[in-house]
Amino acid sequence: MATQKTSAADFLPDRINLKSLREAAAQCRGCELYRHATQTVFGAGPRRAGLLMVGEMPGDQEDLQGKPFVGPAGRLLDEAITAAGLDRDDVYLTNAVKHFRWEPRGKRRLHKTPSARQVEACKPWLQAEMLVVKPPIVVCLGATAAKALMGKDFRITQQRGELLVSSWADWTIATHHPSAVLRAPEHQERERLRGELVDDLHLAAQQLFRVTGRPAGEHGSARERRSARHRAGGGSG
Numbered sequence: 001m002a003t004q005k006t007s008a009a010d011f012l013p014d015r016i017n018l019k020s021l022r023e024a025a026a027q028c029r030g031c032e033l034y035r036h037a038t039q040t041v042f043g044a045g046p047r048r049a050g051l052l053m054v055g056e057m058p059g060d061q062e063d064l065q066g067k068p069f070v071g072p073a074g075r076l077l078d079e080a081i082t083a084a085g086l087d088r089d090d091v092y093l094t095n096a097v098k099h100f101r102w103e104p105r106g107k108r109r110l111h112k113t114p115s116a117r118q119v120e121a122c123k124p125w126l127q128a129e130m131l132v133v134k135p136p137i138v139v140c141l142g143a144t145a146a147k148a149l150m151g152k153d154f155r156i157t158q159q160r161g162e163l164l165v166s167s168w169a170d171w172t173i174a175t176h177h178p179s180a181v182l183r184a185p186e187h188q189e190r191e192r193l194r195g196e197l198v199d200d201l202h203l204a205a206q207q208l209f210r211v212t213g214r215p216a217g218e219h220g221s222a223r224e225r226r227s228a229r230h231r232a233g234g235g236s237g
């Protein structure tokens with residue numbers, strides 16, 4: 001592995017929690033990507049989420065809004081999460097790289113895949129997020145995340161949808177990136193990829209239930225919390 005002059009490791013806070021990490025990451029200059037991005041897009045979700053999902057890097061909308069998965073890929077991911085019987089509010093969502101890498105194409109900013117060096121430079125943030133959240137199940141969305149976590153020889157085409165052992169969590173599952181679903185040119189191919197994404201998230205949900213005996217979330221799932229609030233608000237149930 002090429003030696004790195006700087007990386008996110010130089011910017012880690014002394015005390016590690018989600019707030020201190022988010023604040024420190026906002027100042028990160030561990031690689032050159034901060035220069036042309038609007039802001040750091042740190043992970044988001046409950047501190048002890050049962051599921052942690054890793055995407056590639058923020059896109060155009062995420063860069064502008066400062067939150068992960070709020071653009072078109074995020075909408076597709078939301079639908080897949082719901083179809084798999086999960087609740088987005090129970091999932092900690094983050095990315096392998098925390099700044100948007102892009103190149104100009106007319107007036108648009110076109111996504112550019114982060115280099116292996118940039119992924120490596122950014123990894124200390126992901127490692128720190130894992131230390132805090134300690135998710136039993138990690139889902140890698142797409143090749144960049146899967147290679148970052150499972151090694152550069154990992155192939156989504158060969159190993160997606162399998163429960164894998166890794167040093168990151170009890171179980172790691174790799175699946176398609178929602179952007180890959182959106183990019184598929186043919187309707188049939190798009191539906192196949194979408195179906196596999198939902199199946200893989202469903203497997204993650206089932207495994208989480210097996211491991212924890214709970215659907216998701218630290219203090220019950222978001223759905224349970226909402227219905228508890230609803231009952232407390234004067235329902236008859």
Ligand code: URA
Nearest residue numbers: 055056057059068069
């Ligand atoms: N694609 C990603 O990988 N992450 C996001 O947050 C948005 C799009």
Ligand code: SF4
Nearest residue numbers: 028030031098099122
């Ligand atoms: Fe730091 Fe990661 Fe942004 Fe590079 S991409 S500046 S390592 S937060």
